Amino acid sequence: MQIRLLLDEDVHATLAQALCKRGFDAVHIQEIHRKGYSDREQLEFAVTQGRCLLSFNVRDFVILHNEFVARTQEHCGVLVSPQLPIGETLRRVLVVLNTRTAEQLQNQLQFL
Numbered sequence: 001m002q003i004r005l006l007l008d009e010d011v012h013a014t015l016a017q018a019l020c021k022r023g024f025d026a027v028h029i030q031e032i033h034r035k036g037y038s039d040r041e042q043l044e045f046a047v048t049q050g051r052c053l054l055s056f057n058v059r060d061f062v063i064l065h066n067e068f069v070a071r072t073q074e075h076c077g078v079l080v081s082p083q084l085p086i087g088e089t090l091r092r093v094l095v096v097l098n099t100r101t102a103e104q105l106q107n108q109l110q111f112l
Contacts, residue, residue: 001102003077005093006046008055009035012086015093024097027051039064043075052077052105054093056084065109077105081112 005026007016019026029035034045039060046053055061058080065078079096081089092112096105 003097003100003102003105004049004051005079005097006042006049006051006053008039008042008053008057010056010083011054012089015086015089018086018090019093019097022094043068043078047075050076050102052079052102054079054081056081058082058111062109069107074107076102077107078109079105079112080109084112 002025005019005024007026007028009029011028013028013030016026016028016031029042034042037045039057043053043061043064053061055078061078061080065075068075079093081092089112096110096112
Protein backbone atom coordinates (compact mmCIF):
# COMPACT_ATOMS: atom_id res chain seq x y z
CA MET A 1 0.00 0.00 0.00
CA GLN A 2 1.17 3.54 -0.76
CA ILE A 3 2.45 5.69 2.09
CA ARG A 4 0.14 8.49 3.22
CA LEU A 5 1.95 11.43 4.82
CA LEU A 6 1.11 13.95 7.52
CA LEU A 7 3.59 16.84 7.49
CA ASP A 8 4.34 18.41 10.86
CA GLU A 9 4.01 22.18 11.24
CA ASP A 10 7.80 22.69 11.07
CA VAL A 11 7.92 21.24 7.53
CA HIS A 12 7.39 23.47 4.47
CA ALA A 13 3.63 23.68 3.83
CA THR A 14 4.26 23.76 0.08
CA LEU A 15 5.90 20.33 0.29
CA ALA A 16 2.47 18.70 0.70
CA GLN A 17 1.27 20.46 -2.45
CA ALA A 18 4.35 19.35 -4.39
CA LEU A 19 3.82 15.75 -3.30
CA CYS A 20 0.11 15.84 -4.17
CA LYS A 21 0.95 17.16 -7.65
CA ARG A 22 3.11 14.06 -8.09
CA GLY A 23 0.23 11.78 -7.14
CA PHE A 24 1.03 11.16 -3.48
CA ASP A 25 -1.35 11.51 -0.54
CA ALA A 26 0.17 14.21 1.66
CA VAL A 27 -1.44 16.73 3.98
CA HIS A 28 0.11 19.48 6.08
CA ILE A 29 -0.94 20.09 9.69
CA GLN A 30 -1.87 23.67 8.75
CA GLU A 31 -4.36 22.47 6.10
CA ILE A 32 -6.35 20.53 8.68
CA HIS A 33 -6.17 23.18 11.42
CA ARG A 34 -4.01 21.18 13.85
CA LYS A 35 -1.29 23.75 14.51
CA GLY A 36 -0.32 24.02 18.16
CA TYR A 37 -1.01 20.44 19.19
CA SER A 38 1.76 18.58 21.00
CA ASP A 39 4.07 16.23 19.10
CA ARG A 40 2.48 13.25 20.86
CA GLU A 41 -1.01 14.45 19.86
CA GLN A 42 0.14 14.88 16.25
CA LEU A 43 1.61 11.37 16.12
CA GLU A 44 -1.50 9.87 17.72
CA PHE A 45 -3.65 11.76 15.20
CA ALA A 46 -1.47 10.44 12.36
CA VAL A 47 -2.17 6.92 13.60
CA THR A 48 -5.95 7.50 13.51
CA GLN A 49 -5.60 8.72 9.92
CA GLY A 50 -3.29 5.90 8.80
CA ARG A 51 -0.53 8.41 8.02
CA CYS A 52 3.23 8.40 8.42
CA LEU A 53 4.40 11.60 10.10
CA LEU A 54 7.20 13.73 8.61
CA SER A 55 8.98 16.23 10.86
CA PHE A 56 12.15 18.30 11.13
CA ASN A 57 11.87 17.90 14.91
CA VAL A 58 14.31 14.99 15.04
CA ARG A 59 15.02 14.95 18.77
CA ASP A 60 11.42 14.91 19.99
CA PHE A 61 10.18 12.38 17.44
CA VAL A 62 13.05 9.98 18.13
CA ILE A 63 12.02 10.09 21.79
CA LEU A 64 8.33 9.62 20.92
CA HIS A 65 9.09 6.71 18.59
CA ASN A 66 11.09 5.01 21.34
CA GLU A 67 8.26 5.56 23.82
CA PHE A 68 5.76 4.02 21.40
CA VAL A 69 8.05 1.01 20.90
CA ALA A 70 8.55 0.56 24.65
CA ARG A 71 4.78 0.54 25.20
CA THR A 72 4.16 -1.62 22.10
CA GLN A 73 1.98 1.22 20.80
CA GLU A 74 1.61 1.13 17.02
CA HIS A 75 2.25 4.00 14.62
CA CYS A 76 2.34 4.30 10.84
CA GLY A 77 5.96 5.41 10.66
CA VAL A 78 7.94 8.53 11.42
CA LEU A 79 10.23 10.24 8.92
CA VAL A 80 12.64 12.76 10.41
CA SER A 81 15.13 15.10 8.84
CA PRO A 82 17.18 18.13 9.76
CA GLN A 83 15.90 21.44 8.36
CA LEU A 84 16.71 21.36 4.65
CA PRO A 85 15.77 23.48 1.65
CA ILE A 86 12.43 22.41 0.20
CA GLY A 87 13.98 20.98 -2.97
CA GLU A 88 16.29 18.69 -1.04
CA THR A 89 13.51 17.67 1.34
CA LEU A 90 11.27 16.84 -1.62
CA ARG A 91 14.02 14.76 -3.23
CA ARG A 92 14.62 12.75 -0.06
CA VAL A 93 10.92 12.20 0.63
CA LEU A 94 10.36 11.03 -2.95
CA VAL A 95 13.10 8.42 -2.55
CA VAL A 96 11.19 6.96 0.41
CA LEU A 97 7.78 7.20 -1.27
CA ASN A 98 9.07 5.51 -4.42
CA THR A 99 10.96 2.70 -2.70
CA ARG A 100 8.99 1.81 0.45
CA THR A 101 5.44 0.76 1.23
CA ALA A 102 3.22 1.78 4.13
CA GLU A 103 3.68 -1.71 5.56
CA GLN A 104 7.46 -1.35 5.49
CA LEU A 105 7.29 1.91 7.46
CA GLN A 106 4.85 0.58 10.07
CA ASN A 107 6.32 1.30 13.53
CA GLN A 108 9.61 2.43 11.96
CA LEU A 109 11.67 5.57 12.43
CA GLN A 110 13.51 6.61 9.29
CA PHE A 111 16.02 9.41 8.86
CA LEU A 112 15.93 11.20 5.51
